Amino acid sequence: MAIGTGDAGHDLPYPVGMDVPERWERSSRLLADHRDIIDATEDHAPPAWAARRGWLPWLEARPDAFVDAADAAGLAALLDAAHDAPDDLRALGATVRALTDLPLLAGEPAWALDPRRAAPRKRAQVLAFAALTAPLARDAHRIVDVGAGHGHLTRHLAEAFAAEAIGIERDHERVAVATGLAAGRVRFEAVDALTVDLALRPEDLVLGLHACGALTDRLARAAAEGGAAAAWVSCCLQRLHAGAVRAPLVTPPVGEAALTLAVRILGLSNAAPQAHGVEADLSAIAEARARREGLRVLLELRGVVIHPGEELRGVNRRRSHDPLSALAARVLAGRGLSAPTPTELSCATAEGATRWAARRRYALPRRMLGPLVELYVNLDRALLLLRAGHAVEVGRAFPADLSPRNLAVRAGRRAPARAARSAPTDEPPPRARRGEVA
Numbered sequence: 001m002a003i004g005t006g007d008a009g010h011d012l013p014y015p016v017g018m019d020v021p022e023r024w025e026r027s028s029r030l031l032a033d034h035r036d037i038i039d040a041t042e043d044h045a046p047p048a049w050a051a052r053r054g055w056l057p058w059l060e061a062r063p064d065a066f067v068d069a070a071d072a073a074g075l076a077a078l079l080d081a082a083h084d085a086p087d088d089l090r091a092l093g094a095t096v097r098a099l100t101d102l103p104l105l106a107g108e109p110a111w112a113l114d115p116r117r118a119a120p121r122k123r124a125q126v127l128a129f130a131a132l133t134a135p136l137a138r139d140a141h142r143i144v145d146v147g148a149g150h151g152h153l154t155r156h157l158a159e160a161f162a163a164e165a166i167g168i169e170r171d172h173e174r175v176a177v178a179t180g181l182a183a184g185r186v187r188f189e190a191v192d193a194l195t196v197d198l199a200l201r202p203e204d205l206v207l208g209l210h211a212c213g214a215l216t217d218r219l220a221r222a223a224a225e226g227g228a229a230a231a232w233v234s235c236c237l238q239r240l241h242a243g244a245v246r247a248p249l250v251t252p253p254v255g256e257a258a259l260t261l262a263v264r265i266l267g268l269s270n271a272a273p274q275a276h277g278v279e280a281d282l283s284a285i286a287e288a289r290a291r292r293e294g295l296r297v298l299l300e301l302r303g304v305v306i307h308p309g310e311e312l313r314g315v316n317r318r319r320s321h322d323p324l325s326a327l328a329a330r331v332l333a334g335r336g337l338s339a340p341t342p343t344e345l346s347c348a349t350a351e352g353a354t355r356w357a358a359r360r361r362y363a364l365p366r367r368m369l370g371p372l373v374e375l376y377v378n379l380d381r382a383l384l385l386l387r388a389g390h391a392v393e394v395g396r397a398f399p400a401d402l403s404p405r406n407l408a409v410r411a412g413r414r415a416p417a418r419a420a421r422s423a424p425t426d427e428p429p430p431r432a433r434r435g436e437v438a
Contacts, residue, residue, distance in 0.1 A: 020392055024379040027099055028252035028259060031376055034092070034369060035258065038265050041308055042363045044293070044355035050362060055086055059361045067360055071282055075368040076100075093368060100371040105395040105408055107131030116181055118152045121402065126152045128398035129209050129233060130160070132410060136229040137161045140205035144168065144228075146193045146219050147211035151178030151186070157207075158186045168193045194218055200226030202413055208232035210405060213239030217249065220381040224388035229413040233397045234378050235405045238267035246377070249384040259376070269374035270405075271367040286360075288320040291327060293359065294352025295320075298328050301344055302337055324349055378407055385411040 031038065036049045050056050062070075070078055079085055079093035108131055118126065130137075130153060137143060137157050141164065145154040148167030155178075158165035167188040169175050175190040182188065193215055200206055200222045208219045209232070216232050223230035240246065240263055247260045295311045306313075312320065314334040319327055328348070329339045340348070379394065386392045390411040397408035 020379060020382050020386055020394060023099060023394070024250075024376070024383050025253055026095075027372060027376040027379055028254055030092075030095060030099070031369070031372060032252075032254040032258040037366050038268060038369055038373065040366065041264070042359060042366060043308065044358040044362075046358075047362050050365070053086070053088065055089055055365065058085055058089070059364060060358075062361050062364070064357075067364070068282070068286075070364055071286070071360075074371070075364045089365065092365070096368055096372050100375050102375075102395045102407065104399070105132045105393060105397060105410055108134035117150050117177060122152065124402050125233075125398060126156060126209065128402065129153060129207075129231075129408070130156050132397055132408065133157065133205070133207060133231045134160075136205050136231060136410065136412060137163065139203075140229065141203035142166065142201070142205070144198065144200065144204055144206045146198075146206060146208045147215050148178060148188060149174055151181060151188055153207065153209050154178070154188070155182060155186055158184065163205075168198075198222040198226070200228035202227035204228035206230045210235035210403075212236040214241075214244075214246070216378075216381060217246070220249065220384055223390070223411065224384050227388070227413055230385060230390070230409070230411045232381075232409055233405065234269070234374055234407040234409075237269045237374065237377055238263045240266070249380050250387065252380075259380075261373070261377075265373060266377070268367065268370035269377070271370035284321060286356075289360075290353050290356040291322075291324050292320050292352075293356040294324050294348040295328060295331060297351045297355070298332075298340055298344055298348040299335075301347065302332070304335065304337075324352075374407055378409055382409045382411065385409075 036052075037047075040047050040049055046056055046060075050059060066078065066082075076093035076097045079090045082090070107128070138161060140161065143154065143157050143161075143163050143165040145151070145157075145165065145167045148154050148169045149171075151167045151169075154165045154167035157163065162185075164185045165187075167175075167178055167186070168191060169178065169188060170190065170192040172190045175188045178188045193211075198206065198218070204226065206219055206223050206228050207230070208216050211219060211232060212235050216234065219230060219232060222228070237246070245260050245262050246266060248256055252259050292311055296306065296308075299306055299311060312331065315327075315331055319330060322330075325340065325345055328345065332339060382392045382394055390413065392412075393410045395408055395410075396406045398406050400406060
């Protein structure tokens with residue numbers, strides 16, 4: 001059962017449970033109460049917030065196997081069975097789980113997706129999102145896809161529901177690819193959705209499948225103002241302009257300042273637990289992060305003062321999977337420094353491993369709050385639409401093995417603009433019958 005609130009007259013046919021306002025208020029207060037944790041910078045030094053709460057001894061005593069399990073399943077999932085954990089930490093974990101445990105949103109069958117330029121994982125995400133947006137797309141006159149990329153979702157829904165569709169994407173190369181794949185009543189525009197008036201109407205459906213950062217805030221505002229239906233899957237909240245912060249769209253009960261969030265806090269939403277890494281397995285990811293700690297040690301030995309995360313300046317982060325000797329030589333050369341000596345590498349490797357072991361233990365409670373940050377931001381967006389008269393549901397778009405970035409909001413418009421379109425059937429659309437779509 002999805003959480004939501006709406007009147008029977010709205011076009012969401014599924015039952016709702018715990019309402020959006022209640023979950024928004026509880027999430028708001030919980031984050032504000034633990035603002036000192038999410039504000040902190042993760043480091044190998046014992047954090048003051050953990051010392052104040054008396055959590056340090058327990059965190060420091062966690063064995064590697066426990067920390068590995070927390071990376072895969074999340075600390076909150078382990079605390080029920082961790083009877084030696086501090087009571088207030090266990091209570092926090094239980095509350096975070098209760099708030100962030102969301103069901104898959106129900107959807108409708110979808111036709112097979114045009115496979116051109118879409119990897120299998122992306123195709124599965126698009127199909128799942130198309131299925132959950134079908135109740136809204138059925139009577140949409142126009143579909144507006146924000147952050148359309150190569151246009152897989154735009155083309156798919158336009159064809160399935162014989163609707164006009166516009167894909168908005170700021171990357172000109174992606175727009176060129178999408179335009180080359182398009183047919184019928186589909187067009188793509190190379191514009192930045194943050195800088196143009198979306199001018200949505202009540203008969204529109206606006207979508208964002210992994211529309212990053214402020215794009216989804218823009219989408220939600222435009223849908224609220226224009227009365228359009230909307231649906232999105234959250235992604236990369238931290239992708240804002242340099243120095244920007246995210247202010248609430250709806251003033252929370254704890255006040256706007258308490259939940260105005262900086263980029264490094266929003267980035268916690270990417271710390272969701274996952275059983276398997278996207279680019280590498282979890283053990284390889286842990287080893288790469290230990291190398292980055294070693295790199296920081298090496299830079300310190302050379303007298304270079306950096307902020308956390310700056311150790312790879314000018315180097316692709318995937319290089320952190322290279323041996324430390326090669327990684328360090330590349331980074332030092334980029335800073336005009338000579339290659340590391342064997343003694344420096346030995347010191348950096350040992351100290352980096354020690355620091356990483358401490359850092360990942362101290363970070364466990366902070367990272368446990370990452371999914372709560374993502375939930376709060378999306379409930380804030382959802383509540384804006386709810387107060388504008390929409391019927392709203394919040395849940396998961398697809399299983400986490402397709403993407404841990406799967407938190408979805410589906411919002412029905414205030415009133416259907418015309419008679420609903422027919423739902424998709426097992427009969428494929430005309431292009432598929434001609435063999436043009438797999």
